[in-house]
Amino acid sequence: MPRSPKTMDDVLEYIRNHRCFTHPIFQDWADVNPPSEVVGALFHQIQSFCASTRPGWALPQALQQHGLAKQSQLLEEIVESESDHGPELAKMAGYLVNRRANRVVCSNLDDAPAVERQLRVDSDRILGNLPGYDPVTGLMRQTRKAIQVFDRRKRADRESTLRNLGSALALEMISNGQLIPGEKHALIDSGLYGATMKDPEMHYLLEHYGEIGAEQQHEKNAVAAVSAVLNDETRPLILEGVNDFLDSLVSLWDLLDAALLASGYREDIARGAGSAAAASAA
Numbered sequence: 001m002p003r004s005p006k007t008m009d010d011v012l013e014y015i016r017n018h019r020c021f022t023h024p025i026f027q028d029w030a031d032v033n034p035p036s037e038v039v040g041a042l043f044h045q046i047q048s049f050c051a052s053t054r055p056g057w058a059l060p061q062a063l064q065q066h067g068l069a070k071q072s073q074l075l076e077e078i079v080e081s082e083s084d085h086g087p088e089l090a091k092m093a094g095y096l097v098n099r100r101a102n103r104v105v106c107s108n109l110d111d112a113p114a115v116e117r118q119l120r121v122d123s124d125r126i127l128g129n130l131p132g133y134d135p136v137t138g139l140m141r142q143t144r145k146a147i148q149v150f151d152r153r154k155r156a157d158r159e160s161t162l163r164n165l166g167s168a169l170a171l172e173m174i175s176n177g178q179l180i181p182g183e184k185h186a187l188i189d190s191g192l193y194g195a196t197m198k199d200p201e202m203h204y205l206l207e208h209y210g211e212i213g214a215e216q217q218h219e220k221n222a223v224a225a226v227s228a229v230l231n232d233e234t235r236p237l238i239l240e241g242v243n244d245f246l247d248s249l250v251s252l253w254d255l256l257d258a259a260l261l262a263s264g265y266r267e268d269i270a271r272g273a274g275s276a277a278a279a280s281a282a
Helices: 007-016 025-032 036-053 059-065 070-082 086-101 110-126 139-153 157-191 200-208 214-226 233-262 267-270 277-280
Strands: none
Touching: 007 157, 007 214, 007 233, 025 157, 025 233, 036 110, 036 139, 036 233, 059 070, 070 157, 086 110, 086 157, 086 200, 086 214, 110 233, 139 157, 139 233, 139 267, 157 200, 157 214, 200 214, 200 267
16 A cells, blocks of 8 residues: 555545544444443534534635536535435434334424434433533534534635545545445344345444445545546645545444444543543544
8 A cells, every 4th residue: 555645546446545444433332232322422513513514615616716617516416415314314313213212202293303302311310521522512522623624615716626536535535435334233133123225224333324325326426536636736635524424423433333332332431530441532
C-alpha cells in the first residue's frame, strides 16, 4: 500500500485499509447484547451523525459552479435518495428498543420526533455525565466532530468542495462496507432482537443493504465522481476530506465501543461515576 495514494485504486485501497473499515463496534454490539437504554443511547449518537450526512447543502451547486457538472449530478442523486430516510431510521431504532426492553418504550414508531426524544433521554441518562457530553444537543464531542465534517458542505469555495468530495467518497464506502453490514450483523444476524429484514420496521436496513441496496449505488456514484476529477492538483484536498471523515468517525466508534460495548455496560456509567475506558476515549 503506497504511503501516499496516487491512483484511484490506491485511494480506494487506502479507505478499505483504514481502521474505521473494520472497526469492531458492531461485532461488540452483538457480543455484549446491551440493554434497551444502551441501545437507545447508541442510536441517538448514530442517528444524529447519520442525519448530518444527508443534506447536500451547497455541495451540488458548488460542484456545478466549479465546472464539475457530472459530479454534481452524481452527488445530487445520493442526496435525493437519502432525503426521506430519517423517519425510517428512527422507526427501526424505536422498534429495536421496544424489542430489547420486552415492553413498549416508544409507543408510536411513526412519530419520529417522539422516538428521537426517547433516544435522547437514554443518551442523557447513560452518557450524560461523561467528559465531552453536550447537554444542549445530547451529543458526545466525537459525534459533534463527525457532524462538523458535513457542515463544511455549506461552503462553496473550490478547496472545501474538493474536500467535501473526498469525504463523500469515504462516507459511502464506509456506509456500504462497514456501517450497514455491521448493523445487519448486530441487529439481524445476531438474533438478539428476533427481527428480520422482512419486518416493516426494518425497512431502513432492507433499503440500504446488499447489492440492490441504496448504499451500493451511492458508493458507485461517489467512486465515479472522484475518479473523474482525481489528479495531481486535486488529490491532496480530496485526501484531506477522506481523512477528515475517517478519523472523526473512527474516534466516535472508539468512544461508543469503549463506553458502552467493549468494556460492557455498567450501572456506574448511568449513575455518572464513569469508567476508565469511557473517560480515556472521551
